[in-house]
Amino acid sequence: MSGAAPRADFEGCVARLMWAGHQLNALDEEFRIWMREHDPHSTTVEYYPEANVHLFRLSNQPPPLRFGVVAGNIVHQLRATLDNLVWQLVFLNGKTPRGGVGGNQFPIMSNLKEGQTFSDETGSKLRGVSPSHAAQIERLQPYMSPDWPTDISPPLNQHPLGRLASLSNADKHQVLKAVRVEESRPPLAVDFNSDTADPISVCGWAAPEDRHPGAIVGWVQATPDGFHPDMYMEYAGWGLLVFEDGLPIIGCLRAIAGIVHLIVTGFSIHRADDPGLPALSPQLVEQVAAQPH
Numbered sequence: 001m002s003g004a005a006p007r008a009d010f011e012g013c014v015a016r017l018m019w020a021g022h023q024l025n026a027l028d029e030e031f032r033i034w035m036r037e038h039d040p041h042s043t044t045v046e047y048y049p050e051a052n053v054h055l056f057r058l059s060n061q062p063p064p065l066r067f068g069v070v071a072g073n074i075v076h077q078l079r080a081t082l083d084n085l086v087w088q089l090v091f092l093n094g095k096t097p098r099g100g101v102g103g104n105q106f107p108i109m110s111n112l113k114e115g116q117t118f119s120d121e122t123g124s125k126l127r128g129v130s131p132s133h134a135a136q137i138e139r140l141q142p143y144m145s146p147d148w149p150t151d152i153s154p155p156l157n158q159h160p161l162g163r164l165a166s167l168s169n170a171d172k173h174q175v176l177k178a179v180r181v182e183e184s185r186p187p188l189a190v191d192f193n194s195d196t197a198d199p200i201s202v203c204g205w206a207a208p209e210d211r212h213p214g215a216i217v218g219w220v221q222a223t224p225d226g227f228h229p230d231m232y233m234e235y236a237g238w239g240l241l242v243f244e245d246g247l248p249i250i251g252c253l254r255a256i257a258g259i260v261h262l263i264v265t266g267f268s269i270h271r272a273d274d275p276g277l278p279a280l281s282p283q284l285v286e287q288v289a290a291q292p293h
Contacts, residue, residue, distance in 0.1 A: 008092035010268035016081040017261050020074045024257065027070050028250050031241045034063065035180075043217065056218040058211060063241060067178035071249050072171035078253070078260050079168040082106035085264055086129060086137075092271060095128030104128065108165040110142045132273035140263065145280060155252035155289075156282040160259040163252065167243075178249060180239045181211050209246050251289065258288030 038061050046055040083105045090097040090104055097104040102124045112121060118138045126134045138144065142162035150157050170176060203220045211217045241249045259280065266275035278284060 006091055008088040008271075010085070010088050010264065013081050013084045013088070013264045013268065016077045016084065017257065017264065020077045020081075020253075020257055023070060023074050023077075024250060024253055027067065027074070027241075031063070031067065031239075031250075035239050052221055054220045055216050056220075058213055058215055058217045062213045063178045063180050065175060065177075067241060067249075068176040071178060071243075071253065072167075072176045074253050074257075075164065075167045075171050075176070078256055079164055081260050081264060082108075082164075085267060086126065089130070089133050089267060090128035093128055093130045093133070097128055098124075106137070108142065108161045110159075110162050110165075112143060130273065133267070133275075136267075136275055136277060140277065140280060149282060152282060154247050155255045156285055159280065160256045160285055161280075163247075164256050164260075177244050178241055179212055179244060181208060181242055181246065255285050255289035258291060259285060262288055 043056045043058055046057065047053075048055070086104050086106045087097040104127060105125050107122045107125045109118075109121060112118065118141070119134070122134070126137065129137070140161060142148075142159040142165075145159055148159050155163065167176065204218065206215060206217045243249055243252075262284075263277065266277040270276060
């Protein structure tokens with residue numbers, strides 16, 4: 001005689017979300033400590049006398065590889081939380097989920113193949129999930145938000161589940177690389193060892209997205225009076241930990257974690273055919289990312 005299917009239990013989803021939240025806080029704090037200990041704002045100066053140009057390079061101290069590993073682990077837990085959720089929805093429907101290739105998982109789809117429906121594309125992934133819950137999951141899909149704006153600041157400029165899927169896929173093949181950029185415009189302070197009257201004729205700063213270890217972050221064209229002056233740069237920006245494409249790591253993962261938390265809460269607390277999930281939007285992403293969860 002076969003036993004009854006286990007009852008739905010969403011505690012595993014909650015535990016993964018809690019772990020991800022703790023790790024996000026720890027990563028944020030560890031980066032701040034690393035910034036203070038490694039003097040990331042120090043610069044080196046390159047002088048080109050033929051043009052009287054001084055170039056300032058940010059010190060070549062990239063963040064440790066560990067930061068990318070931790071970020072990847074957080075991504076994994078958030079993605080796995082959604083897959084765990086689908087398993088519990090199958091139990092909630094009185095069915096038994098399937099693992100392995102072709103088994104149950106949470107679909108994240110940016111588009112549908114021509115002539116195909118959501119049900120066609122996700123038959124095995126959502127096997128055993130009630131039709132009403134499957135319809136709710138479809139509402140959350142990136143392709144259901146074709147007008148998502150891309151001309152706003154990250155991480156609001158991409159559907160959070162689409163972002164989660166791309167980060168998860170990338171992390172399966174390589175360590176997500178964490179780099180540092182400077183958040184604010186760096187002022188220049190110039191010190192001369194010789195008497196010079198108004199020596200600076202032209203100066204400039206790199207764009208924030210181009211300020212990374214080893215990069216030229218500022219330049220000054222000067223016409224010194226007398227010997228070549230010693231110059232230095234005082235840097236007042238604060239570093240931001242980002243992925244290689246410039247996406248802020250902490251802000252992005254907090255936004256995704258907030259949306260995953262909202263989805264899990266909707267299905268696990270209400271458990272009804274309609275969990276009452278709101279439509280995903282940049283405004284909602286911003287709102288949930290700012291809330292503790």
